[in-house]
Amino acid sequence: MRLVWPEPADGELDRDALAELYAHDEGCVRVNFVASADGAVAVEGVSGGLEAPGDKQVFGLLRELADVVLVGAGTVRAEGYRGARTSPERxxxxxARGRAAVPPIAVxxxxGDLDPGAGLFTDTTVAPLVLTTAVAADGARRALAATGAEVIAVSGDDPGATHPDAVLAALAERGLTRVLCEGGPALFxxxxxxxxVDELCxxxxxxxxxxxxxRIVTGAHIDGPRRLGLASVLAHDDGLLLRYRTADR
Known part of the structure; x- marks a missing residue:
């Protein structure tokens, strides 16, 4: 893994150097995606078909640095999400950074109609958070009661919809302010x-x-293109790992 921008470094970056490069402040919402050179976000419906050299290493590091991993229910189903992988070293x-041992997954x-038998609930060391609408919250609590998941209503003015501000406020109330969003495109x-959104990896x-x-972002209309500022570029074999900040960061 080589740093090629902003200041090219000689040799390969070790884990500590990568962690320093990707360190982020409290309150930062970081979105992480992989895409092909022609902009595809998946192959046959899953991102695992995209082979970006170095992506898995950075993917694991971003999870290690985050307080919480935020993901949409459609991505949970398509990708077969489980709890965050861990090890004694991780x-x-x-x-040592003042984080919990394992970041929870927040869906x-x-x-709120998640399968209680899915790996998200059965193959994890930390119970997930389920962020749903006020309309669906009670039913989700009943359906997921045995899993240990915390179900949180995050509607705005519309009780039948979730709202990003309410989602992030609910996470912040639980001390989860370094947010890593792994998609999908509609949630992004x-x-x-x-x-x-503060950063895009x-x-x-x-x-x-x-x-x-x-593509990596779909759904809600935005008022014109959002400008990004390039923060860093890593190269690994034939792959590139780009990190952008939004213009107001």
Whole structure:
């Protein structure tokens, strides 16, 4: 893994150097995606078909640095989400930074209709948070009672919808302010439209996918293109790992 911008470094970056590069402040909402060179966000419906060299290493590091991993229910189902992977070494590094041993997964679900038998609930060391609408919250609590998941209503003025500000406020109330959003594109779009995205980490896979594959952000309308500022570029084999900050950061 080589730093090529802003100040090219000689040799490979070790874990400590990468952690310093990707360190972020409290209150930062960071979005992480992988995409092909022609902009595809998935192959046959899952991001695992995109092979970006270095992406898995940075993916794990971003989780290690985060207070919480935020993801949409559609992505949980498509990608077969489970709890964050951990190890004694990773837990020790997190505790040294003042973090909990393992970051919880927080799932945004309009209907709250998650499968209690899914790996998200059964293969995890920390029970997830389920962020749903006021309309769906009571039913989700009953359905997920045995899983230990905390169900939180995060509606704004519309009790049948979730709102990004309410989602992030609920996380902040629980001390979870360094937010890593792993998608999907609709959740990214909602956060972007609400002006709540601070950083985008984008791994570029040296692949061409074609077809009708989606892109990293969809859904909510934003008022014109949002300008980004390039913060860093890493190279690993044929892949590039880009980090952008939004213009107001």
């Amino acid at each position: 837990e020790a590094r997190r505790r 945004v679900s309009t209907r 779009g909602a956060l972007l439209a609400a002006g709540r 984008l791994s570029l896979a040296p692949q061409l996918v074609g077809g009708d594959a989606g």
